[in-house]
Amino acid sequence: MSPMRSMSSVSPKGPTGPKSPTREVVLTLGPATARVRTRAVLTVATLALLAFAGLVASVSLGTFAVPVGDVLGVLFGGGPADARLIVLDLRLPRALTAVLAGLAFGLAGAVFQAVTRNPLASPDLIGISAGAGAGAVAAIMFGGVTAAGAATFGAVPFGALAGALVSAVLIYLLAYRGGTITGYRFVLVGIAVNGALAALTRWMLARADIDQAARAMTWLTGSLNGRGYDHVRWVGIALLLLVPLTLALVRPYQLLQFDDDTARSLGMPLARARIALLLLATCLAALATSAAGPVAFVALGAPHIARRLAGTAGIPLITSGLVGAALLVLADLAARLVLDPIELPVGIVTGAVGAPYLLLLLARANRAGRGG
């Protein structure tokens, strides 16, 4: 690494001097430049550490506690043999699935909210999760998932992914008008699709036998119980593709938070950018849901929390993803420990924390005239 000097490019020029200066650094590499905000970088680093700490705690705590030192030892390739068994074979896949699915939920929520300019748009409210739910329940009932196979990687994630994508296609087709999809129509159509798919799921549950219904209900609440390396690979490989694509669209993502006319007069091919971002967010949400179930609140709440933390204009993308990752891994840890030895589905924890937050949010949105 060659030495790096940085330039603090913005200093307020008012006579009062720096009140709350936006500290930022411009990095230069040949003709390439990037603007980086100090606070945003600190937030991202802190959240990444928090998510990692959550992962370590989640692997360390439980019926057989593994000392943190041993956990770190195992994670970096050493550690005692019994710790290796508990960490690598039993707990790590679940914690990793939580981190990855949380990341996907957070990114998806940020994109949905930014692109629709609606603070309540999230996959749990606009039909994506309901589609995944219908698909998963169908897989449980008709996909030959046996009680023994329920905990392994089987038809359920595929069913959930297919269900989410089918419902997304339905929403796009119904919301598409005049060459593009407006955020408002997308949300309204999504809510309608959400209702229809929830009804379909209930109809299937009413016909299910009691074992299938119990398994379906657990899945529908959102649970990370019994996740293995199949799930980690499933989510991880897809994220390797989806995250870079999403980050590549960060500039359109930022401009879409302006009104349409302003975004377009700044040179944004609006219709294409919006559809591309909505498709990516749909894939991210569908993927996360297929691995963790329709966990409540993470996609909805992560962008709001991220915005408070980062102090930037609009919704910070990467920060939202990391908040989602930290939220889900910590909520799953709580779900395992709160009523130990009874293990709660993680969706109950996120729902219990998220519902009051959502009410607060609705009250504020109504005051600002955006809640409808």
Added chain:
Amino acid sequence: MALRSNPPAEPEAELPEPAAPRAGAALTGRGLRLGYGSRVVADELDLAITGGRVTALVGPNACGKSTALRALARLLKPTAGVVHLDGTDIQELPARALAQRLALLPQTPTAPDGITVRDLVARGRTPHQRWWRQWSREDELVVDAALAATGSAELAERSIDELSGGQRQRVWIAMALAQDTDVLLLDEPTTYLDLAHQVDVLELVVGRNRDRGTTVVMVLHELNLACRYADHLVAMRDGAVVAAGPPAEVVTPELVEDVFGLRATVIECPVAGTPLVIPEGGRRVGPTGG
């Protein structure tokens, strides 16, 4: 990996040289049919915007003037006819290339919550940036110049949510100026402002035209201010151009009655010598778009 830094910024030292006045680009619309869905707002509409001049589109509510402006900015695609920017069909220009030459300030723009004035103005540089070149020395200078030109420099670190209506409008104009285009379109830039701030905004925009030769087209409601600040008036009614030309030639009692359905006396403004419309009040005459 060789990371090196830009030279340190010297705040007060250098603002960009006042660019040599460019002959602002001309905009023409020919045979335009404009509408939303099946509703046709204007048909067979011809518009000629002279380069380097200030043009005001005036007319009663719903006469199609904002729609015409949106067509000039390519925000609305005509179902017939063509808009040329200095002879090039604007439909053939890539979005970024058009945005480098033509800026539009919508009537009620919205920005992400909590954005600071400087960040908002910096967004005006978007069409000049690439994902691998997010910020250049030139961006910095142009943004500083736009903040200075609009008297917004001391607001730079404030959130736009905290600003008054007049301040906020100046900041939005600063963003459009930072886009550094030959053509600047403004949709009712003075709406919701008191008279002093209306004058303020118009002087700012006209000053840009005088300094840089930027072609300015704005939709204005206030006929007297349009007469005062525009070189060229385009009066519209029911989606058609009724009269076009310098205010002193165009604005007559007959035109005001014809376009606005308002009986009025037109005198010479004692300050600027431009036409001054004095409404006579009383019964509205003639059918006009409401």
